[in-house]
Amino acid sequence: MSNILKKILISLGLACTLILLAITFITNFLFKPEKITPIALKAINQQLDGQVFCKSVELTFFSSFPRFGARLHDGYILSRDRRDTLVVFSDFRGAVNMTKLLLKKEIDIERITLRRPRLHLAVDQHGNANYDILKKETAEATDTSDVQSAIKKIHIKSLRIEDASFHYEDKGSRLDCRIPHLALKIGFVYDEDHLLLKLHSDSKQLTITKGGFVFIRQLNSLLDTDMKLDKKSRKLSFTNGTLKLNDIDFLLDGVFERPNGRKAVNVALQAKMKVPSLANLWKMVPKRYLKTTDVDVGGRVFLVLQTNGVYGEGKLPVSRAQLKIHGGSLRYKKFPGQITALEADVESLLDFNERQRSAVRINKMLIRGTGIHLSGSISVQNLLDNPEIEPDVEANIDLTKIGSTFPIVEGLQLGGRAFIDLAGKITYTAQSGFDYRDLSLQGNAKLADLQINMAKEELLFHTPYTALSLKRDEKNGLSGQLDIDRLNLQYGKKHKLTVQALHAQLSGSKKVDKRLPLKSKINLAALHYQSTDSMNVRIEKASIAAAVGPGKLPRAPHFVTSFDAQNLALHYGQMTLIVDKGSYQFNVEKNEQKQWWPIGSFSFSKLKAAIPNVGMPLSINRSLITVKGHDIHLNNAFVALGDFKMKLDGEVRNIFPVDKRDTLLYADLNLHAHYLDIDELMGVLQAESANAGVIERMAAPALTAAPPVTPIADSTRFTLPTNIRFTFNSFIEQLKMGSLMLNNLKGQARVDNGQLNLHDFSLKSGEASLQTKLRYKPLANGQARMQYVIDVRNMKMNQLKDFAPTLDTLFPVIKSLEGNADFSIKGSANLNNDMEIDIGSVRSVAALRATHLAVQDNEAFRELAKTFKFKERDSTYIDSLNVEMLIKDRQLEILPALVEIDRYRLAVGGIQHIDLSYDYHISVLKSPVPFKMGVDVKGKIPDYNISMTKARYKYYFTDKERLAKKADSTIIRKRNAVLKLINFE
Structure with a gap:
């Protein structure tokens, strides 16, 4: 080199x-994320009417080389008015071809990827979309922006949405679409006149509703198609798309076109079953009741779904479906049964713009095979509002053969035969259900030895014979008859019902007159119902008459029922109720709050009841009880609770509570009784309930004994139910309370929050009159607290021990006095479990006012007479006696009281103990002796001492202000407190 x-x-x-x-x-x-994030968000939001937020923006180069990219983490997009959250996403990615941007002035986005987004798109009632957040560019902006004018094209090559949830709602048309799981891929190819799209969509559990009507529920779909958008005409079209709904493949063609200036889209869609085979359609059958595998299915299917019309501006396109089955057959390979003929012709129309047009028609239905022969047609008009159902069905079904020759769901056993021939018309409304006034049915149904056993649901039903016949003629209207023999129903381990025989007759008015009621009469014998929540009901015989007619509210039925029963026995938990020869009459209708409201009455020859926490059986003989809604009214109900016999008038309310927060049982009753023992009544209201078996024998010897009743543990005899709030306006001739016997009582008794209150009770006994208030309050230690106020006027002194129990023990001197007096006592005391007053717990104040009292001769008085040298006579008179007393700590404190007897004016006071020992002081304020002196009396009869001392009370009863100031202020305050609590006016 x-x-x-x-x-x-x-x-x-x-x-x-x-x-x-x-x-x-x-x-x-x-370009760190923390630096670039605010800059990028500002640039993005300048192009939107909505607003984008995200945790961070990251610029990428190496991962998107040779393109320049950006990645947004954990963000969301708000709508234009900031009210809706359009998208929430965890990861948003995009990449731009920088070469084309710099050299050709083209924005070429290779791919946009959105991961795990939650999409919420909505259109309001005026057609405004919350997702329309792109700013509309003005002419000035286009002319003045060099950068924007330099950009020639913007292209997106690929859009991918992964693992999304989607919610779309159109409030104008009340259309709601939800897709919990959505994956979407769109590829874009551009030319001068068209935009080509390659679409792949996979959605799970799609649900579409319209105005509360479920149009599609839990649908899985898969769509692959190539689309073409004509930029000039704004028409989107596609052909031969592949659509898969659940497990059925369709060929999909469609056109979407949005005319200029309109907020609506013209829609034309058609889906045709790709392979017209019944075997493919069979895969859609729910597997809950029929197996869809290992079966030979023959026959052809024609299934077409069409949607045409306008979407938007308050309108929805019209949907049609057509299904035809020809030459159908079905045979399970491992079972001998087979369907040799299966034919169907079904069509439907859904039009939300003209709702009354919506309908479903089964023009033909035929199933014939092993144990089955069913044919007929069904038409449903006005499907979306008030469906009018017109069946015409014939069937002959051998359930025993079906159960042994077809693979029905595991655990289901069938038996018997069914013969059905039914035609007519039924109208259904969402407000009132099936409208009896438009009920037009005729035909017959017979079931022979019907048996249904569902092991999974633990349901068992059996009846040897059931027959139903219905007919309608122009003269008498609808009539029918139902007969059931030996019905036996068991559901799980909770419910069991048996009826020996049931016969019902139905009669109605002519269809043209909807004012007349539809009537029925039912006779049943030996009904027995049991449940695991301790309910047990038996009826020996019963006759029921019922009629249903128009109510006060539109389309709301009004029921009239009467019921006659012999020997009705009800056992529920700790309660047992026996009714002999009961008769019931009720009107039942809906009120304005759409609650069922019963009004009527029931009467009976005898009623016996065992009630929890009540130790005696309750008995009511020959009474009439009226019912209005959730309340009952008693009219001269003669009630016996053990030995207590009384007459009750009034109301008991909230027996069946409407408000779950208020479960109290209210009563406002007038009570008339000859004799009532409060002590025994409190003993009755104890934990151990009356024996249910005894009540069974008393009321209805022929009935089976009730289940044993288990007493509630750890209760006391003072326990009162806390869920009742009763008021008794009482009129009692004689009432016993401890050792106190009261006559001719009038007043109010209340049971509230587990307490018993006697309020403003009054009586007249000879010349004496009494007013009393009393409250029993159970305590946790096995006792009860009694609070009382007793005011007696013009009583005889020997009656004091009756009105104020234990006072004669604490103040034995009253046994020596004769004459009339006014007496008042206020305080409280505890009762032990034997209903006896615990003297040590007594806390009371009392006062006595009397004049012209005679002092009888006794040992104590003779000793005092000797000391004071009273004149000898058979009895000595007290001109006036005013005594204030305090009772507490097992002793009675007598505050200084003025006594005028013979030639003497005495001031008496001191302490009397529970053991009958006492410590009295007597100040002699006036006597034959010209000076004041005192006498102390101490000890216990007959061992007591009398001794001379100073007069301690000489300053309490003087008119001289100077001397009165020398009195003990503590004693004065005690007397004033007692007088403030007790007013003798």
Whole structure:
């Protein structure tokens, strides 16, 4: 090699090295991503009405050599108004041919690649697209921009979208298209007049809806086609494209044309089945019920799908489909059964512009083979709004033979024969379902020894005989009859239903008069239903009459039902309900909130119930109960709960809650009773429920005994249900509460939040009148807290122990007094599990006002009389007695009280203990002796001491302000607090 050549090669090598080093330096140091990103985004966004954001922009040279490229990472594109996110992507790449750009002034983009994007394209109600974000260039901009005027052409050779999700919605036409998985490749070839495109699209689970109507669901498609765009006419056309829908190949032809000045596209598409073989169509049959493999399928198919019309400006093209099957046959290779004749002629039309035109017609349907003979036609008019279905079907099917000669789904067993001959017309609406007023059916259906056993769904159904006949004539309208013999249904392990016999008759009005109802009468015998959630229902005999007619709301039916049952038994969890000779009448219709609303009543000869946490059976005899929606009304219901007998009037509400947040059961009842024992009633409301077997024997001896009832553990007798809020306006002739016996009670009793409240109870007993308030509140320690307010006027002193239990124990001196008094006590106490008051827990204040009391002779009084030298007489009178008391810590504190007896004016006070020991002080304020003195009485009867001392209470009952200030302020405050709580006005 000559020295000159060597020098030239060395020079070229050095030059290339320097160039590569320069490019490396520029791309890696001068054009770093953090430097180039804001500049690139600004340049891109200047060309758009939308806005592009991304994490980083990277310039590429080596990976796209000899082209100059860019790569955008983790970005998204916003629409013009910044409200919609058009695209979210993880990787966007593009490369430009720099040679053509510099030498020919042409932008030649070799490839644009978009990876893992989420695409959301939308058109609003006015036809404006959110993806129209390219700026419209003005004349001034074209003239003043040297760079733009220098660019002659812009070409894109390839566009690739990988692993995309796609959502398109047109709010004007209410069209919605979703593709969870999409891959798209488009190649572009340019010439002067045309743009040639090579398209490959692969979509999975395509779903298209229109106004809530599912047009296409979960469709897999594959499209390969060459397209041609005429630049002058703006027409896009293609022929002999390959379209694969699920597993069927189609040949696709089409034209898209957008007229100038319009926001609409003229569409003309046609897909024809590529290989017209029934074997190819058979592959589309769902594999859930029929096997599609290892089968010989014969016959030819003609299947054409067409779409023609305008898309845009609120319009959609019209779609048509036509399917014809000729000479069809089917035989499974490993099974003896075969279909020898299979014919069909089906056509459909979907027009969203004139919805009433949409229809599906099965003009011919014929299936004949082993155990099967079915023929007929079905027409569905007005498909998109209120479908009118007109069937005309005849069938003779041997289910036993089908189950043994065809490979039906694994786990499904069939048996019996079905004979069906049915024709008529049925109207369906989205608002009210099948419209009974337009029901026009006639024909017969008979099922002999029908058996269905689906092991996977654990469904078992069997009936030896079922027959249905329907007919309609111009005079009487629709009529029919249904007979079922020994129905047995079991679904999973949850539900089991048996009916010995069922007979139903159907009658309706003439079709021309839609005001008249459709009526039915059903008789059934020996119904038994069981479920694993502890429900068990038995009915010995029942007769049901039902009628359906037009309701108040448009197209909403109104039901009228009546039900007569003998020996109905219901067991649900801890509850048992027995009804004998029950009769029910209900009207059922929808209200304005589209909720079913029952109105009616039921009556019965006898009702017995065992209720959780109630220890006695509930019994109601010969009562009428009315129902309105979710509430019931009792009218003179005679109820017995064990030995408690009462009459109830009023309402019980929210039996079937509408609002799941409010599950409380409300009641507002009037209660009339001769006798009520509160202690025993609280004992009834305990954990151990009444024995269900006893109730069975009391109410319906012929019925099978109920399942055993398991008591709820760790409950106390004070437990009250927390989900009830009952108010009883009570009228009770006699009420027993502990040792207190009250007569002629009137007042309000409330059960709320697990508590029992007696509110404003009053009674008259002789000359005495009483007002009381009382509350029972269960505690966690097996006890209950009782709060009470008792006001008695004009009572006899010997009644005090009845109105204030334990007070005679704490204040035994009251046993020595006779006469009338006013008494008031307020406080609280605990009840033990035997319903006895725990004296140590009593916290109360009390006051007594009395005049002209007689003091009876007893040992304590005789000793005091000797000390004070009372005159000898059979009884001594107290002119007035005003006593305030505090009860707490197992003792009674009597605050200084003024007593005027005989020739004396005394102030009495002190402490009385629970063990009957006491420490009293008596200050003598007025006596025959001309000075004040005091007497202390201490001890316990009969062991007590009386001693003379100073008068400690001489300043409490004086009119002189100077002396009153010397009284103990603590005692004064206690008296004022008691008087503030107790008002004798």
